[in-house]
Amino acid sequence: MQPLATLLEAALFAASRPLTLEDLASLDPGAGELAVRAAIDEIRSMYGEEHGVELVEIAGGWQFLTRREYAETIDRAQFALRPRRLSPAALETLAIIAYRQPVGRLEVDEIRGVDSGAVIDKLLERGLIEVVTRGEGLGRPLLYGTTPSFLEILGLKDLEDLPRLEELSVALRRPAPVDEPE
Amino acid sequence: MQPLATLLEAALFAASRPLTLEDLASLDPGAGELAVRAAIDEIRSMYGEEHGVELVEIAGGWQFLTRREYAETIDRAQFALRPRRLSPAALETLAIIAYRQPVGRLEVDEIRGVDSGAVIDKLLERGLIEVVTRGEGLGRPLLYGTTPSFLEILGLKDLEDLPRLEELSVALRRPAPVDEPE
């Protein structure tokens, strides 16, 4: 490619919008409009059919776009990419809700020692928890529990499938309440 | 180009972040890792010096980036946003977290000699660090580590790309955990 075409290629790639002939000409004040047009043509013919992208004339300018035939695959991949893992904060909150349900936000906050409002909203949004009832007391707080899709994602039959807290590592075992009715 | 290379070219061109081998492989479930690697090599050699962009290995993946020699021209034309610079305080905090991860706020404060709470919040917000786990001890403090975005803004392939402490002029190992009075 001509040096001018190489420069235009870089600019067109980096630009967040289609670049007009004027835009492109401003990159190299020495080059005339004719040279810019020739460079555009050179780029267009270089990105021929065997390439995944093409230079498209659009909105009074030019822009690199992926070829139509790949658009769907890439779109599909955008959400297929990287199954999302939960953050440690989300996992902690989920664990508390799984073992303490129905449980209110205040208790979750208290156990974690930080505000959990945003995390709870995320978990609700993702359908891992839901409001199951309202608690007693001031303002009748919303109480949360886990949803069937929570079990589904973990591959559990039901909540009984969750390991009992007593089975978790001995060091962290919850001290046994002394004959106290729960 | 091979059809797979063409598809990957389109995806890499469309993405504004590095795509990992996993990401790329998910585009064509039929292709194996070997084929994907071969396609990447094909693209890399195709985008040689006569192009304005090149395929760069970065942050555990690959990304098309403009060649450095066009930076100033594109910057001047203001078609693209240049990344914001990090403050020295942010870089200091990042340096400590990068080398000591997982590390808690207290340790960062201690090394820097100043409160780092606000800086850590900013870095979290920008997605350059994340909470990776909780530490032992009082209050089980949140421990931080760097994210792929950290590698991305530094143009690093992975954490191994960071200079080793031994290579720096001041030879100082991580202090042995002796009972030093603070």
Add this chain to the structure above:
Amino acid sequence: MTGPPILRDPGNSGFVVELEKFSGPLDLLLHLIREDEVDITDLPIAKIADQFLSVIQDLGLNQAADYLEMAARLLRIKAQMLLPRRLGDDEWEDPRAELVRRLLEYQQIRELVDWLGHAADVRAERFGRGYEAPPPDAPPAPLQIDLNDLLAAAERVIALIPEPMLHRVVPRPLDVEGATARITALLAEREQVAWSDMVGPAATIVDVLSTFIALLELAKRSALTLSQPEPFGPMVITRATPRDAA
């Protein structure tokens, strides 16, 4: 990025330091050490302490807690250095040791900062794809939760649960409403029921109280009558006829 600029002020014998350029007291100390070209491991503590104090005083920094704390630390070390020590005392610990260790550590961090800053500058010379296609309307990305991750999180939070919460007994409030509904349902089937029908064999005290209050309330509303045929005998609950109730 290595050192903050010092603005020489011709009208003043001292110098003006732009404080925002320092990221903290350690940074300022390192700067003073570089200026004086002294050995960091054999710090002339008295000199450095005086310089540090005068800089933060000139800058009105004596309000900044971090700087003030460092000033106090320097003065303490200075005083400790003046204490007499016996010759050949092996036990003597250099009072500067901890500060020197921190300074060396911090110096290393500053070097890393230079390296990182440079790397970021180089990376900033390359632009990524500027145009981002609008994301397709797609279902959210599939979630991946590992049972082990969840359990690890559970273990973390179990350790966080404050002691008092472990033994908390939740007092269950009286359920008068439920008891009322239960009684009404029973009386709809039968005209007369016994107390033992109302509360099961395993009734808790809360159940008994709830039922009792519900009975009294219903009797007051003339929805039923309560009678006890013989002293200490079982209580009999009789449905009120519609006429009675009216």
